[in-house]
Amino acid sequence: xxxxxxxxxxxxxxxxxxxxxxxxxxxxxxxxxxxxxxxxxxxxxxxxxxxxxxxxxxxxxxxxxxxxxxxxxxxxxxxxxxxxxxxxxxxxxxxxxxxxxxxxxxxxxxxxxxxxxxxxxxxxx
Numbered sequence: 001x002x003x004x005x006x007x008x009x010x011x012x013x014x015x016x017x018x019x020x021x022x023x024x025x026x027x028x029x030x031x032x033x034x035x036x037x038x039x040x041x042x043x044x045x046x047x048x049x050x051x052x053x054x055x056x057x058x059x060x061x062x063x064x065x066x067x068x069x070x071x072x073x074x075x076x077x078x079x080x081x082x083x084x085x086x087x088x089x090x091x092x093x094x095x096x097x098x099x100x101x102x103x104x105x106x107x108x109x110x111x112x113x114x115x116x117x118x119x120x121x122x123x124x125x
Contacts, residue, residue, distance in 0.1 A: 027051045038075040041068055084117045 062069040
């Protein structure tokens with residue numbers, strides 16, 4: 001993929017360094033390190049795939065015979081899941097004592113949950 005990228009850069013006469021690579025260009029070293037702590041293998045291909053996943057607009061398809069990607073994603077989102085459930089529990093315990101559980105409350109819970117989960121997920125990847 002990098003070779004195709006370099007060929008396009010040369011063909012369009014875009015100035016570039018000869019040793020450009022996907023990871024130093026698009027990757028954040030701190031995030032990559034956190035991914036590796038969460039279980040992403042340290043090899044170049046895995047890190048490149050992680051960078052691609054970070055910027056993809058759709059859910060990626062992981063062909064993962066050893067289960068490494070599955071373990072990595074579960075480890076990354078586990079903190080988000082705990083954070084989201086914590087928000088839901090706090091909101092519901094604030095609503096339940098009032099004995100008025102109507103549609104407005106549900107919309108508020110959904111709105112807060114969505115905000116927390118999206119913010120958490122975007123900070124992880």
